[in-house]
Amino acid sequence: MDLIDLRSDTVTKPTPEMRAAMAKAEVGDDVYEDDPTVNKLQEMAAEMLGKEAALFVPSGTMGNLLALLAHCQRGEEVIVGDQSHIYLNEAGGMAALGGMQACPVKNRSDGTLALDDILASIRSEDVHHPITQLICLENTQNICGGVPLTAAYTRAVGELAHSNNLRLHVDGARIFNSAVAQNVSAKELAAPADSVMFCLSKGLCAPIGSMLAGTKTFIKRARHLRKMVGGGMRQAGIVAAAGIYSLENMIERLDEDHARARKLADGLRQVKGLVVDAGSPSTNMVYFNLADDVTLSAEQISLEMGKRGVIIGPENERRFRFVTHYWIDDAAVEKTVSAFNKIIQ
Numbered sequence: 625m626d627l628i629d630l631r632s633d634t635v636t637k638p639t640p641e642m643r644a645a646m647a648k649a650e651v652g653d654d655v656y657e658d659d660p661t662v663n664k665l666q667e668m669a670a671e672m673l674g675k676e677a678a679l680f681v682p683s684g685t686m687g688n689l690l691a692l693l694a695h696c697q698r699g700e701e702v703i704v705g706d707q708s709h710i711y712l713n714e715a716g717g718m719a720a721l722g723g724m725q726a727c728p729v730k731n732r733s734d735g736t737l738a739l740d741d742i743l744a745s746i747r748s749e750d751v752h753h754p755i756t757q758l759i760c761l762e763n764t765q766n767i768c769g770g771v772p773l774t775a776a777y778t779r780a781v782g783e784l785a786h787s788n789n790l791r792l793h794v795d796g797a798r799i800f801n802s803a804v805a806q807n808v809s810a811k812e813l814a815a816p817a818d819s820v821m822f823c824l825s826k827g828l829c830a831p832i833g834s835m836l837a838g839t840k841t842f843i844k845r846a847r848h849l850r851k852m853v854g855g856g857m858r859q860a861g862i863v864a865a866a867g868i869y870s871l872e873n874m875i876e877r878l879d880e881d882h883a884r885a886r887k888l889a890d891g892l893r894q895v896k897g898l899v900v901d902a903g904s905p906s907t908n909m910v911y912f913n914l915a916d917d918v919t920l921s922a923e924q925i926s927l928e929m930g931k932r933g934v935i936i937g938p939e940n941e942r943r944f945r946f947v948t949h950y951w952i953d954d955a956a957v958e959k960t961v962s963a964f965n966k967i968i969q
């Protein structure tokens with residue numbers, strides 16, 4: 625039985641074509657910057673994001689951490705969304721490894737931070753206060769529904785940051801989902817930011833890896849920090865080859881994942897007992913709750929779905945997030961909706 629795994633787009637296994645590209649990758653020692661495949665991937669990523677340089681890193685978490693470490697000194701403060709991955713899901717790395725303090729600002733339901741809230745969170749010059757150094761945005765904003773942030777909003781935050789002598793980092797783990805959903809280039813979404821991170825290992829299907837992009841000086845510093853945290857890899861071209869395949873072949877098709885997420889949401893809306901979030905999905909994530917009269921818990925439903933070959937992970941006792949991706953086809957969407965109908969009725 626082919627399993628239908630809707631927990632995340634991180635579950636995407638590499639395609640056969642991607643594995644073939646990996647097998648024939650030319651490699652070298654990337655710590656010496658000798659790996660031609662890694663170098664090519666870094667040039668491609670920098671070009672696509674409109675930045676001077678880029679760095680291949682093992683994970684998105686490391687990419688964000690290196691950005692924070694490169695932008696900030698110990699004791700400095702970072703403005704982050706209170707629903708952001710950096711704040712909630714990176715094991716407190718900024719505090720533990722960078723000695724930085726997070727200044728959480730409320731994420732609104734559209735994924736944005738209100739400009740007034742950001743402004744109010746910037747510390748004044750005072751011997752008692754930490755120094756505000758950096759603002760972080762997340763695009764798409766995962767917990768708010770996989771919602772894309774617009775280029776105009778990002779520009780406004782960039783202007784606010786720069787006019788206050790701060791820098792802007794964009795956690796763009798899914799920036800290509802955002803770009804495709806809005807029919808704009810990733811370059812345009814990244815333009816206002818001093819640094820951007822995106823993941824190859826999510827909807828783009830690569831097995832491992834993320835990219836961090838910014839100025840040459842910033843990337844030089846990030847490369848040094850990458851070595852410090854143990855992220856200097858050797859013949860990394862074998863995995864970088866998958867990343868190149870992703871950038872060349874996996875971006876435009878993200879539209880299909882978005883269309884299937886809409887189809888899945890439409891199907892789930894017909895299931896009595898499920899309440900899909902208004903407006904969901906924006907990209908490849910469908911968020912929904914169990915109605916009050918459903919007596920089964922999300923956990924029990926997950927177990928039942930598992931028996932029918934559909935792997936899901938509840939967000940909490942009453943809430944789910946389903947993520948569509950390369951390995952979810954129309955039949956998988958239909959099978960999921962019909963399994964729900966059987967279990968809940």
Ligand SMILES: *Cc1c(COP(=O)(O)O)cnc(C)c1O
Pocket residue numbers: 682683684685686688709710762764766795797798823825834
């Ligand atoms: C997945 C994700 C990350 C981190 O990526 P990993 O490769 O899992 O470490 C960072 N930010 C966001 C918004 C993500 O969804």
